[in-house]
Amino acid sequence: MTIPPWQQLAETKRQAILSAIPEKWRLKDPIPSPAEQRDVTGAYIEQFLTPREIEITEADAIGILAHTTTGKWTAVEVTEAFCHRAALAHQLVNCLHEIFFTTALETARRLDAHFAKHSRPLGPLHGLPISLKDQFHIPGVETTMGYVGWINTFQGTPNDGRNRTSQSQLVTDLLASGAILYVKTSVPMTLMCGETINNIITYTSNPKNRLLSSGGSSGGEGALIALRGSPAGFGTDIGGSIRIPAVFNGLFGIRPSSGRIPYQGAANSMDGQSTILSVVGPLARSAGDLMVLFKAVLRRAPWLTDPLVLEIPWRGDVERETRELVRGMPGRLAFGIMWDDGAVVPHPPIQRAMKIVEETVRELGHTLVKWTPPSHQTAAKLAMRVYDLDGGADIRHHLALSGETPAAQVILEAEGTPQKTALEVAALNVEKREYQKLYMDYWNSTAQLTGTGRSVEAVIYPCAPHAAVIPTQFATVGYTSVINVLDYTSVAIPVTHVDKNIDLVRGQGRPLSDVDLKVHYDYDPNVYDGAPAGVQLFGRRLQEEKILVLAEYLAGKVKEATANKIVVGPEL
Amino acid sequence: MTIPPWQQLAETKRQAILSAIPEKWRLKDPIPSPAEQRDVTGAYIEQFLTPREIEITEADAIGILAHTTTGKWTAVEVTEAFCHRAALAHQLVNCLHEIFFTTALETARRLDAHFAKHSRPLGPLHGLPISLKDQFHIPGVETTMGYVGWINTFQGTPNDGRNRTSQSQLVTDLLASGAILYVKTSVPMTLMCGETINNIITYTSNPKNRLLSSGGSSGGEGALIALRGSPAGFGTDIGGSIRIPAVFNGLFGIRPSSGRIPYQGAANSMDGQSTILSVVGPLARSAGDLMVLFKAVLRRAPWLTDPLVLEIPWRGDVERETRELVRGMPGRLAFGIMWDDGAVVPHPPIQRAMKIVEETVRELGHTLVKWTPPSHQTAAKLAMRVYDLDGGADIRHHLALSGETPAAQVILEAEGTPQKTALEVAALNVEKREYQKLYMDYWNSTAQLTGTGRSVEAVIYPCAPHAAVIPTQFATVGYTSVINVLDYTSVAIPVTHVDKNIDLVRGQGRPLSDVDLKVHYDYDPNVYDGAPAGVQLFGRRLQEEKILVLAEYLAGKVKEATANKIVVGPEL
Structure with a gap:
């Protein structure tokens, strides 16, 4: 055969x-071209x-x-x-x-x-x-x-x-x-x-x-x-x-x-x-x-039925407590906010989405804490090393089954990249755990800043430096992979859409990195116009009940705010 | 220096x-010799x-x-x-x-x-x-x-x-x-x-x-x-x-x-x-x-404060429910019982400890299910491979710091044993997960055998093939390491002590393995006399509240039974 x-x-x-x-x-009938x-x-x-x-x-x-x-x-x-x-x-x-x-x-x-x-x-x-x-x-x-x-x-x-x-x-x-x-x-x-x-x-x-x-x-x-x-x-x-x-x-x-x-x-x-x-x-x-x-x-x-699933049923008590918190007096919650990952400044529409959420939280009377955790770059780099533990062997094997050409966007280690050893895998596990420990200690420390008697409930953070991206220009998973390293709960929330008349190209000072330079260069308001733009709201590990309630609450308030035409322009 | x-x-x-x-x-004063x-x-x-x-x-x-x-x-x-x-x-x-x-x-x-x-x-x-x-x-x-x-x-x-x-x-x-x-x-x-x-x-x-x-x-x-x-x-x-x-x-x-x-x-x-x-x-x-x-x-x-700890507080509801179960009518519980690991038959005192627990459970009117899970040998062998993932590198490193001679009992891979690769580590993780899955499916299947409407609550199993062992004769961790592979909850329970007049050497038919042969050969009632002998009671993953209550219950009933001089002899 x-x-x-x-x-x-x-x-x-x-x-x-x-x-x-x-x-x-x-x-x-043929559908019109994307441009049309x-x-x-x-x-x-x-x-x-x-x-x-x-x-x-x-x-x-x-x-x-x-x-x-x-x-x-x-x-x-x-x-x-x-x-x-x-x-x-x-x-x-x-x-x-x-x-x-x-x-x-x-x-x-x-x-x-x-x-x-x-x-x-x-x-x-x-x-x-x-x-x-x-x-x-x-x-x-x-x-x-x-x-x-x-x-x-x-x-x-x-x-x-x-x-x-x-x-x-x-x-x-x-x-x-x-x-x-x-x-x-x-x-x-x-x-x-x-x-x-x-x-x-x-x-x-x-x-x-x-x-x-x-x-x-x-x-x-x-x-x-x-x-x-x-x-x-x-x-x-x-x-x-x-x-x-x-x-x-x-x-x-x-x-x-x-x-x-x-x-x-x-x-x-x-x-x-x-x-x-x-x-x-x-x-x-x-x-x-x-x-x-x-x-x-x-x-x-x-x-x-799944050995990796934990016996943690849906915690209705946490859901109820969180609902009571958000229904209560303003100012009873504290959110962290972090504008960029230290490597790539988000495009104007993402900055605007962040500002819309920030303004909404502020209007609601909640506390905003500037989030200055252990470097997200450390986590992003650690994640990249984890994704390449096998030197790309698994991926190469499955591509080779048919001999197909990989898409340009797929990150592939160079042919012949060595696998890591068991000791290197173990060292990476320790490195991850130590990063998680530093991060949880930082999170605990915010109890001193919130005025709520608790540490920050959740953190507002971009999901990516750009809105829905121009093909081949997806820049970095650094904004999201930090959460995977921490094994935290994160909910993506839609906020707005790119508006070429508001989200203008503008200078941003010295680039943070080569990727930053490229991402900045890639931004084209005319092409991005209409693209959805959102953020993520992340909480600590296994906080699904709480973060889902908070995401529902914040997204609802954001929707009300934007429906009331509180437009946040580039001047903010 | x-x-x-x-x-x-x-x-x-x-x-x-x-x-x-x-x-x-x-x-x-000098203390008397162990023999004295x-x-x-x-x-x-x-x-x-x-x-x-x-x-x-x-x-x-x-x-x-x-x-x-x-x-x-x-x-x-x-x-x-x-x-x-x-x-x-x-x-x-x-x-x-x-x-x-x-x-x-x-x-x-x-x-x-x-x-x-x-x-x-x-x-x-x-x-x-x-x-x-x-x-x-x-x-x-x-x-x-x-x-x-x-x-x-x-x-x-x-x-x-x-x-x-x-x-x-x-x-x-x-x-x-x-x-x-x-x-x-x-x-x-x-x-x-x-x-x-x-x-x-x-x-x-x-x-x-x-x-x-x-x-x-x-x-x-x-x-x-x-x-x-x-x-x-x-x-x-x-x-x-x-x-x-x-x-x-x-x-x-x-x-x-x-x-x-x-x-x-x-x-x-x-x-x-x-x-x-x-x-x-x-x-x-x-x-x-x-x-x-x-x-x-x-x-x-x-x-x-610990990134590896799960947010599972002590579950008082599970503790209470289990206490109600054991306080209820006899016959409301079902235990699995497994006499050996398929590789080494336990010494007479361990068999007797098992029989004491079995008799106690039977007297209490509970159901005993003969436990025939996926091979414990598969798990024991898997565990040995996990312990040797780094080819002994970590252990060798720490021994070499001082140049000390390792004790004969310490299992050391041969010098130069290669580490496993990242792909081999991943394959082992998959193998473990698949074993866990088979095991949980087996556990679920016992709901058909118990008559309680639930699957088996916990399993009675030796902790080792021998009581407190003669130095250098510790034979195998196979009885315990299966639980580590499964990540199950297990509580060790003391049952009895070796009695040289009861726990006689006796033939056991064809040996199950070379280790079995050696363990059988090593048994000496005179030396073992007085050594504590116990069993483990294991439950599914993260069942600490339940298994601790069951262990307390069973151990208490065993104590009552043995205090009432229900002696289980070799003839049983």
Whole structure:
């Protein structure tokens, strides 16, 4: 048997994805170029939908569940509407790896039958379509993770009985909770990239501005949810891969600490590298939606089925205490704020997003503490060394399976880079722990500065130095990877959009680094115009309940403030 | 400066330890040989104590705290009594590395002053002397961890400002809780040994039978507490190092899952090896005492000061629910029972200890499930590979600092054994996770067998194939290391003592392995006579609250049963 060249394999797979879209949902006319039609969200995509489909797909997860768990909407009609919209989304921005609408509709019919029979939902996610990043295995569905060499294999191994039969634990838990799975979303080959590009679906563009990136590595999730082709989905994050696509697409996304959401039975890069664990977390349109998904998964007691999950159920007491704190008198909270990572000054729109949040917190009467922790650069450099522990061996192996050319954006160690030794791995583990210790001591020390009797609750910080980025210009994961080194909880929050009339290019004094120089040079307000811009709000380790409540609170107040036209201009 | 030969360094240190014992507490006459006087506990050691000292030191931790936290006993008199008894213990069995009675008495005086002033204790451990394994740093005190090359250094580094100034987090937490630190206990060089031997204190013998070992690596703790030279102490466990000395000395000891008790700032072997983390846990005379210590440490919120500690406070609800379960109707619980590890059949006294527990459980009407999990040998072999990840480099380095000769018992990889690579470390992490997953699936499956509606609560299993062992004959950590691979909670429980008239040598059919053959051959009822024999009760990950309550319950019932002279003989 001759193995077809990788280009042919990729092309066949690309066509197979498109062919999985029912004829009736295929776009008949060529779509306008990105230059002609940057924004394909909202009215643009809705031209192809019925009013009923629009009503359903514009609802958020909480809104959908309010209808599906009470029998007001059937699972079938909700599923059909999202299948249709996801199909359109893929044709507009290349965001899907796998489409399995038939299976999804079968699931939906079973759920409707369940409801008809028992007059109650199957579980807390009854009838909610959920998209999954293409790392999760679902029976009947392939997993390529963006590698051409994984097509028709199980994670690169041909003739493996687990191909299209394996089921990741998260899939089990979601299905048992009543969710409907219907698509798997695009990722960059290797997963180690802040944009989403591979030789199968090519490039996943940003739906708000197709001249830009949807982010990575959970870029397909970001793009699909931004287009309302999914109400919510799950991605993974080892250096920012949930938070980057979240802010690039105007969404919320949580990178929980490791040990809360099951990773068991999912594909991964460099599996077994345990110095910095990749984690699973949801992306959605609101912090409330993230909470619904988080709670539903924890209700399944994943610590009984995933050895890496901790027995920490959803802590309703922490949620309640935090809600009381934010409902209480102004000035009862203290937030840290940190404007840059010491290496790259963020672009004007990100600075403006930070200022909007800062002003909102100030207006609410809360304390702002200038955050001066142990160097984030130390952590960013440590993370880069962790990502390269094996000298790129795992990635090279999977690229070599097909011989495909890696995308330019994928960071690859030079051929022949040596692996680290067990002693070097151990030394890195110690270095990480010592950094974590310094950081927690610093955090504890802020109790002296807040006036609340407690240390800072959470820290406001950019997710990246730029908004949804111009392709090939993703600069650094340093803003996000520090959180992975610390294993802290961080929630990405959408704040605003780039406005070429406000977010002007301006001088910033002496560059902090060569990367700073390049990032500054790369900023082009005309191209970035319309791109979502957000920040992250991070808390200490395993603080998901608290940080989600704070993110919901702050994002709500930011929305009120911006709706009231408190415009923060470049003069601030 | 010429560096003295290691023998001289070791001798000087050995004398310095003895010199730290006040003249008045030194034994004037030579003690009888082990053959003449095997057992130096109880009446033997008490001949050197006053009735008041005996009254104090015979009390357990709960009993002492009942007096010291209410002002009935002063911290000073309690401290003096334990200092005296610990000094005697060391002279009898070589169980101390560091003696700092003067500092201890200063602490005690401050505590008494605090109580006099405020009429309440400083914290939950007010006035309780606690011994620590010689891995924890205390200002003013050295840490050698059994290495001659660490004398006058900080963990082997000379002229390091941290020598005698560093303070481990557990030390901070214990002192802040009102505990009194006064001694550090002996360990085998490298810590990787089931006996306690090093070139400084030589050999730590078993106080119940000085022909035998006190176990390891927390052997000094085991011996000291057995002699009531300490009411309770903290050890560490990466392969059995808490549980082995606990059962060898007729004590309770808990190996908690990783992430509960702070290890921050303590010395260790192969620091940074994270595939199997060493953990800290208490040893004491009862499960109740273990609970008191565990709760006191968690009250300090160690997750705010140790990056590896999880934010899981003591779960009083789990403790209460478990107490209700054991108080309820008989037959409401199900225990797994597993008689051997598939490689080595335990000696007759360990089989008898198992039978005593089995009979007790049966008499109580609970269900016993024959435990047939994924092979424990797989885990034991995996653990051995983890301990050797660096090819012995760390251990060799610390031995080479002084050029000392390693003890025969210390397992050392052959010189020049290569380190593992980052990819091999990652593969081992995956292998471990997959074993954990198989094991948890098996555990879940037992819900079909128990009749309780739940899976098995805990499993009864030997801690070692022998009772407190004949020196150089410690055979295998396979019985304990499986728990470290699983990261499960396990509590060592004392059950009985070897009785040469009951625990006769007997044939056992075809040997399971070469080690089995040797262990069988090594059994000598006459030498073992009087040695403590116990078992472990293990539960799933992070089940400390539950397993401690179950251990307290079962051990209490075993004690009742044996007091009622239900003798289990070899005929059973």
